[in-house]
Amino acid sequence: MTTARTPWWAWAWPLAAWLVLLLSSVVGTAGPLAALAGAVLIATVFAAVYHAEVVAHRTGEPFGTLVLALAVTVIETALIVSVMLAAPADNAALARDTMFAAVMIVCNGIVGACLLWGGARHREQAFHLQGASAALAVLAALTVLTLILPNVATSAPGPHFSTPQLVFAAVVSLALYGAFVFVQTVRHRDYFLPVGGDEEAHAPPPSNRTALASAGLLLASLVAIVGLAKALTPSVELGVARLGLPRAVVGIVIAALVLLPEGLAAVRAARADRLQTSLNLALGSALATIGLTIPAVAAVAIAIGQPLELGLAEKEQVLLALTLFVSVITLGTGRTTVLQGIVHLLMFAVFLFFAVAP
16 A cells, blocks of 8 residues: 655665665775665665555556566666676676576565465465466576576587577567567456456555656665665675585575565565465566576677576576476466465475575
C-alpha cells in the first residue's frame, strides 16, 4: 500500500547512501566506514522497494514489475562491466558467476521464499500458468545458450565462445528477451495480470507527480545501491580470500546485494496474496539478468580483447538443470503450496553449500 505523502525515510536513506558513497570515494571503504556502508545499503533497499511499489501502483501490472526488473538489471550489468574493466584478467568469469548466482537466487531463493510465505499465510495460491510457462521456456533457452553451450562449442577451447559465436549469442539473447517483453506487455498481457483481482485495486493510484518523484528516487536508490555494492566489493573479495572460499562466492554476494530490492518486493507481494506479481518480478528479473547482461559484457569483452568465460562447470550445470526441471514441475499447475516453497529453498541451500564447499 502507498500513501499520499512520501515517508521521510524513503528519501532520507537514498540521500544518506549518496553521502556515504561520496565519502567512500574520497577516503576508501574500510573498517567502520565499510560497516556503515553496509547498513545504509540495506536501508536504501527498503526505500527502493517502497518507490518501486509506488511506480507499480501507478502504471499497473505487468508494467510496474517490469520497471523494477529492468532498472535493477541494467544497473547490475553496469556494475559487472565496471568491475570487469577494473581488472579484466582477474574477472573474466565474473559475469558468468554473477548471472548463474542471480538465476539460482531468483528461481530458488526468491521464488522459494514467496511460495513458502504465501502458502503458509494463504494455504494455496494461484497464478496464470501461461505466463509462468512462457517465462520458463525463454529462461531455459537463455541459460542453455549462454551458460552451457560454450562448453561444447569447438571454435574456441574451454568455456569460451569465439568472437562470431559471442556476437551471435548476444543477438539471440536480446531477441529472446525482447520477444518475452513484447508478449508480457502487448500480445498476451493478460497472462501476467493478477489472478482474481488485486487487493490494491480499490486504493486510488498515486498522482503523476508522486509517481515521477518515486521513479526518480527509485533510480537514485538503485544507483546508490550498486555504487555501494561496488565500493564494498574489495572488502568482500578480501574477506572471501581470508576465509579460503572460492572466488565464485564474490559473484553470489554481488548478485544477492543487487537483487535485494526485487526479492523484498516479491516476498511482500506473495504475503499479500499477489503471487502473480511475485512471479512477474522473480522470473522477469532472471530473464533480464541474462538477456541484457550477455550483450553488454560481450561488447566489453570484444572491445578490450579479453576472453569471456561463460561455460559452467559440471556441478553448476547439474544444479542449473535441476532448477529448471523442478521449476517446470512446481509452476506447472497454476497453483502452489508450502511444499513447493520448501523444495526450492532447500535447493537454494544446496547451491550455497556447494558454492562454499565445492
